[in-house]
Amino acid sequence: MMSPWKILALVSLVWCVAVTEARAADGPVKASLMADVSAIHSTRPFTIGLLLEIDPGWHIYWTNPGDSGLATRVKFKLPDGFTVTPNPFPVPRRFQQAANEVAYGYENAVLITALVTPPENLHIGDEIAIEASASWLVCKQQCVPGKATATLSLKVADHANPANATAFEKYASVVTPASEHCPDLAEVKATLDPRTHIATILVHWKNPATGIELFPGADEAATVSGISVKKTEKDITPIELKIEPVAGQTPASDRLTVLIGYHDKDGHSRGFETSVPLK
Secondary structure (H helix, E strand, O other), X not given: OOXXXXXXOEOOOEOOOXXXXXEEOOOOEEEEEEEOXXXXXXXXOEEEEEEEEXXXXXXXXXEEEEOOOOOOEEEEEOOOOOEEEEOOOOOOEEEEEHHHEEEEEEEOEEEEEEEEEOOOOOOOOOEEEEEEEEEEEEEOOOEEEEEEEXXXXXXXOOOOOEOOHHHHHHHOOEXXXXXXXXXXXXXXXXXXXXXXXXXXXXXXXXXXXXXXXXXXXXXXXXXXXXEEEOOOEOOEXXXXXXXXXXXXXXXXXXXXXXXXXXXXXXXXXXXXXXXEEOX
């Protein structure tokens, strides 16, 4: 049974040039904000990431927590003129919980990133404040809500060097958005049988893939069950899932976004978003 929620206090922020972090007092999650550059250059995009480090034995949840839990939420804030494009959350893992419940989330650490495009009217020497706020539910034998705010300060310069490359490489899990083409894919087709509510996804791979899993997006108007990833034959992986409408609810869209995670030929964790019809 879930224990009563505790209010987590935040310690003061610790500042440095490329990374700053805030940790919830006595909490099992530490939040650190970082950038992949040492300085900002006008109109040159860069990536920021909020690293959530989780104490051993604890876990937090993906954007769709599954049968129980609460979604982790992250919001990035920059000055006017900056464009922030959040990247999809990294590929989660499955947790088998009590009463045959399946949850999706993260253990140990997860890096949640966004692409930032600066405006043109920046001046050399200006200092830019970047903020990330996050909330989560972290669980072990009990569950505790947590939140943190981390702030990063970067100067505008005429050139910028790479920064935090080790952290981005170690924790990054590349997920290709539905609007972009995944380099490991040749084609993806999805259909829905309206009689059985069984959706079938045929993933045609351009490059070898292993450890293929499907994670359904969240939609309160639909329930997903019976996820089955079939054996890959002739570079095609069939995936089936049952999508049933919830009585009295209207779907947010006529398609359900799903994340398909896999390991590429070099063993790196990858993923891509696609969608299946709800009608």
